[in-house]
Amino acid sequence: MSGSQGDNMEGMARMRRGGGRHAVRRFDSRGVRRERSVALRDAVRHGWDAAAVQAALLGDQPTLW
DSSP: OOSOHHHHHHHHHHTTOSTTOOOOOTTSOHHHHHHHHHHHHHHTTTSOOHHHHHHHHHTTOOOOO
């Protein structure tokens, strides 16, 4: 199978060869995922801070509890 990593991952998901993981959602654009990843990296740069990690992962999205 040739193509980009994204193409290969989508093909694996279609053939149910993803180890039980869900396919990467297309509506979650790479830019959004990258921003979240960078924010998470910055949150733990100087050690674990649970509040900073939660803020990096959720942004301004409210939680249920």
